Amino acid sequence: EKGGFDSFMLKEISEQPQSVRDTMGARIDSETKQIVMPELKMSNEQLSAYDRIYIVACGTSMHAGLVGKDVIEKLTRVPVEVAVASEFRYRDPIYTDNTLMIVISQSGETADTLAALREAKKSGVTVMAVTNVVGSSVSREADEVIFTWAGPEIAVASTKAYTSQVVALYLFALYFAQVKGTQTAEQVAEIVDHMLDLPEAISEILADSAKIRDFANSIKDVNSLFFIGRSLDYAASLEGSLKLKEISYIHSEAYAAGELKHGTLALIEEGVPVIALATQPDIYEKMVSNIVEVKARGARVLGFAVESDNELIKSVDEVIHIPATLPILTPVLTAIPLQLLAYHASVARGLDVDKPRNLAKSVTVE
Ligand code: F6R
Numbered sequence: 001e002k003g004g005f006d007s008f009m010l011k012e013i014s015e016q017p018q019s020v021r022d023t024m025g026a027r028i029d030s031e032t033k034q035i036v037m038p039e040l041k042m043s044n045e046q047l048s049a050y051d052r053i054y055i056v057a058c059g060t061s062m063h064a065g066l067v068g069k070d071v072i073e074k075l076t077r078v079p080v081e082v083a084v085a086s087e088f089r090y091r092d093p094i095y096t097d098n099t100l101m102i103v104i105s106q107s108g109e110t111a112d113t114l115a116a117l118r119e120a121k122k123s124g125v126t127v128m129a130v131t132n133v134v135g136s137s138v139s140r141e142a143d144e145v146i147f148t149w150a151g152p153e154i155a156v157a158s159t160k161a162y163t164s165q166v167v168a169l170y171l172f173a174l175y176f177a178q179v180k181g182t183q184t185a186e187q188v189a190e191i192v193d194h195m196l197d198l199p200e201a202i203s204e205i206l207a208d209s210a211k212i213r214d215f216a217n218s219i220k221d222v223n224s225l226f227f228i229g230r231s232l233d234y235a236a237s238l239e240g241s242l243k244l245k246e247i248s249y250i251h252s253e254a255y256a257a258g259e260l261k262h263g264t265l266a267l268i269e270e271g272v273p274v275i276a277l278a279t280q281p282d283i284y285e286k287m288v289s290n291i292v293e294v295k296a297r298g299a300r301v302l303g304f305a306v307e308s309d310n311e312l313i314k315s316v317d318e319v320i321h322i323p324a325t326l327p328i329l330t331p332v333l334t335a336i337p338l339q340l341l342a343y344h345a346s347v348a349r350g351l352d353v354d355k356p357r358n359l360a361k362s363v364t365v366e
Contacts, residue, residue: 007353009155009247013339014206017199019160020332022149023167024195027175033189035175040144042126048179050100053080056088056116057104058363060158060242061165064130065104066235067331068169074328075177085112086366089119101127102172106153106161107362108136115366117141130168132161146172155354156361157247159339162239163202163332170195170329194326198333201323205336211320212337215302216344218273219250225273226264227254228294230287233277233304236331240275240338247356248345257290270298275341277304278312279322279330291315304334 005011029036040047053072055065062084069080083091085103089112101120105113108131117127117138129142132150139145148164174191177183219225225244227237237254244252255264257276268274274294278287291301292315303316307324322333346353 019150023164033192061104063239064165072173108133108138220348228257229277243342268297274299
């Protein structure tokens, strides 16, 4: 049932070209390169009226939400707030008549996410779910559902569900932008073209993972390490750090790189590993300055750069190159080596990759 893989996690990591393709599937009109979402029951008029969005989820699904926030805001200029469900459900959120709530849940059964959904519905707010499980509580109770077609995810650590969630949020962001008229058909088509290349790019990364495995082996005995990034790379860093903690039990923190000098830089000493994501062109120079700062304090830096970047290697110890894509789409690609890093570190430490201690796949109690 593991299809020749040693663990469900590695199998699921390897399935991502397909799960990403399936999630895009029938939602892209191959001729016009526009988005179609026949599953939405609301009218275009209703959809285009939303001027404020809450995204509510837990853990990895919340991290997908952070990517979604950036992209929805970029493409539509509608403000989006991302909240952890266990916090949100006990807040007194400010809803307006034009507030949309998006809940993200792979299992569709997470207690806090479901509670947040119910609270919002009680207040008359329209709730849209992004979920992987047909028939799940979240899918039944939400007003609108966008399914991620990732297929069953067995390993406790979420991998293919995360990339599918991110892709589903891109599709929604593009559709919302089409309906609102904030992006032209040409602009949508350009993004769609690059999205269609993602499965192939993921396959490329999977085929060339020796470097990330070697780095994972090299960190197996460290006490602590750091992930740094800015904007979408920061969102990706949070997910990379969670994955590593979850299955390798190595402590790590993800920092918005600009925050380093407000405290964390004090923890950087000789030999501390730092994984620095530098895939975003608009803040690239700022990121390089942050890398230089940690290098100067002795950090051993693994950089993540886009394919065409021959500069980053001058500032870091090693570079993982990500196939060329649009900056907004890189989180789907950087996720892959970050998942592999966690996987290989867990294997190197002799741990149970699929069933980390203290954790359950579906958290149905709060
Ligand atoms: C981490 C992980 C968890 C889940 C979280 C939410 O790898 O899997 O953080 O993302 O428990 O679960 P769902 O998406 O099922 O609501």
